[in-house]
Amino acid sequence: MSSSYVVGEAVEPADREACFAVRKEVFVAEQGVPEDIEYDAYDAGAVHVLAVREDGVPLGTGRLLHGEAAAAKNGGDPQVGSLGRLAVTREARGLGVGAALVRAVEEAARARGLTAVDLHAQTHALGFYERLGYEAYGPEFPDAGIPHRAMRRVL
Numbered sequence: 822m823s824s825s826y827v828v829g830e831a832v833e834p835a836d837r838e839a840c841f842a843v844r845k846e847v848f849v850a851e852q853g854v855p856e857d858i859e860y861d862a863y864d865a866g867a868v869h870v871l872a873v874r875e876d877g878v879p880l881g882t883g884r885l886l887h888g889e890a891a892a893a894k895n896g897g898d899p900q901v902g903s904l905g906r907l908a909v910t911r912e913a914r915g916l917g918v919g920a921a922l923v924r925a926v927e928e929a930a931r932a933r934g935l936t937a938v939d940l941h942a943q944t945h946a947l948g949f950y951e952r953l954g955y956e957a958y959g960p961e962f963p964d965a966g967i968p969h970r971a972m973r974r975v976l
Contacts, residue, residue: 826880828921831869840869840882847908854965863890870925872918880913883922885929895939902930904940923953937975944968
């Protein structure tokens with residue numbers, strides 16, 4: 822498979838639909854997250870990023886919450902964004918797509934004047950985020966039945 826892809830903000834409706842399709846494939850179909858909690862009220866105001874292969878196939882997505890939406894997840898600091906819903910399709914894993922999506926979310930956060938990005942990582946992914954400069958804090962907790970930890974990177 823070609824490893825050539827582009828990552829950017831998903832602005833057009835078709836791009837946002839592609840983001841949701843990737844999330845459904847990874848979280849709902851693969852990980853068994855109930856569809857009614859996979860999509861939430863935060864999606865409307867979030868910044869969505871999308872990785873697309875050169876032939877148009879979506880490979881991965883993530884989202885950035887900022888302002889009040891992020892404050893609800895990170896302890897109330899308006900300068901901290903919240904990265905979430907990071908998903909890479911099975912066939913695209915190992916190509917650097919996830920890291921590229923994280924960096925795209927960080928760029929979107931910087932562009933909006935944020936000073937740090939928080940996330941809730943599935944515990945099996947802690948090493949991935951640590952390699953990208955995130956530090957875990959606080960206790961492990963369940964989300965959708967999957968163990969997670971909070972992490973933060975100062976931009």
